[in-house]
Amino acid sequence: MRRIELVIFSLLSIILFSSCIREEEFDDTPEGNLEALWQIIDQRYCFLDYKAETIGLDWNAALVKYRQRLNPKMTRLQLFQVLCDMLAELQDGHVNLFSSADMGRFWNWKESYPLNLNDMIRDAYLGRDYKIGAGVKYRILEDNIGYVVYESFTNATGEGNLSDMLYYLRLCDGLILDVRGNSGGALTYSSRLASHFTNERILVGYTCHKTGPGHNDFSTPEAEYLEPSNGVRWQKPVVVLTNRECFSATNTFVRDMRQCPQVTVIGDRTGGGSGLPFSSELPCGWSVRFSACPMFDAQMNQIEFGISPDLYCPLTEYDVQRGNDTLIETARKIIKQQ
């Protein structure tokens, strides 16, 4: 056999004996779906070790525990409940199971705490002549303080919207940024808003991602910087109002704002949710969402369970009875004092 044929023979042998690349697929049975879900979380969820330390999570024990609740004749509804219960062990608002009939969720991060927000009272502060710039509501309060309500970071805002808003509020003595009830959305919009409150590039945190299926397979954390906006930048005092509903991108927004000068955060601890969620699916076709990429604050602390405010300030029943919002009134005092 000539040399060229030997080379071809060798190379094709490599290809021939390389098998088809496939991922192991589980059966569409109660056991198969449970194991598939357990494996997705085991290999791709980013907080297993952290939650083992903080809340005593034992993911191996969860498999044993919930496998015992399975039986071959159980209905899809029953299976859905078992799988949701297993996911609830993670205590993560970013973890959801989606079927065509329901969305499994863990909302204790907000439902187990006081809301510290009364929509009717907040609407009264906004009045009827407030402005709306691409989903952001704002007005000037009677004591010359700008009041901005950003209810969801799923509402797209551009640089122009934010610059126009800040230019309108430019003569105010300070700004109240109310993100209570904002449970997240796009990081792009949250960092875009934060970029109007710094004049220089500042370190706001770190992020990393999984590099393999092992619980400790993480990349080297990459620093995240907040770049100053090219539009109108706010130079006066800012008070950010938070409650437990501040989750995900809003949690990150609060993280970023805490690094900006002249910013005070008041209210309740945020809800957390610092893992960028990915999606996957089970053999039965249900979709599962889970935290995949952890984000940290500027000191490399975990913020998965929220960020404490600079000043804890609950909404008091006394103020509610009088139509006042304790957080807004406290923010006004802080701004006037500065």
Added chain:
Amino acid sequence: MRTIYLYELAIAFALACLPSLARAGDELSARPAYEEKSAFSVAIGRTHQQDTYLSPLDYSGPQVTLMHEAMRMTHWAQRRVSFQSLLQGTFSYTENHPATANYWGGRIAYDAGWHRHWQPLPCLRIMAGGQVGTDFGILYNNRNGNNPAQGRLSFDVAASVGGFYSFRLRRQPFVVRYQADFPLLGCMFSPQFGQSYYELSKGNRDHNVCFAWPGCAPSVRQLLTLDIPFRRYSLRVGYLSDVRQSHVNHIKVHDIGRSFMLGFVRHLTIQSKGKQ
């Protein structure tokens, strides 16, 4: 699917050994024809797609491939070396087993190949050579959140073997062609196991350009065509098997398409003015 795949590879392997026949026939070979063939084909079939970055499930569904191929003999090695240009665009729509989610896929591949030809028998011409190619595409999942799509970009050098068998039927010349292309060395883009495209957009890189070889990316494209004369052209019917796989950064990917082709071939005769 695994059995079928191995079966196809076995056929490709057997045909790849044909150069040993060529040795005996080389001395007897007639000079290769100096012509250029240009073919445009449409292939319709089914594909199986799996990308564990998006989902661990296998998706399947229809795909359409448009292919333009041009082949002509060069002046090299006494006109026994051909140049082939292959441009392939593939579009697919696939669903998972329970039909709860789907992928939209698109891929464009271009390969330029050079083949040495042998003619062991008057009716048989076989070829072996290499290709350089690039592959660009996207696979979009309609319901994923922060990992809704996967991009593909690769460059490779491939081995390519094949043969042409000519015969006459009712005095009309027919040509059966088989060709198999195996990427051997190259590089490909892949996100890291749990890396988001959001992070990539921020400029964070982590082993995103990977070395590709058959051990981690065993792929093969096979073409079996029959050219049927029709006036000044030829009609082309055929079968296309395109298997693209990779396993890098702990992400497993396969895209296994099989399609039936229909097209037409234009023959151009090149009259050389230079040295003969």
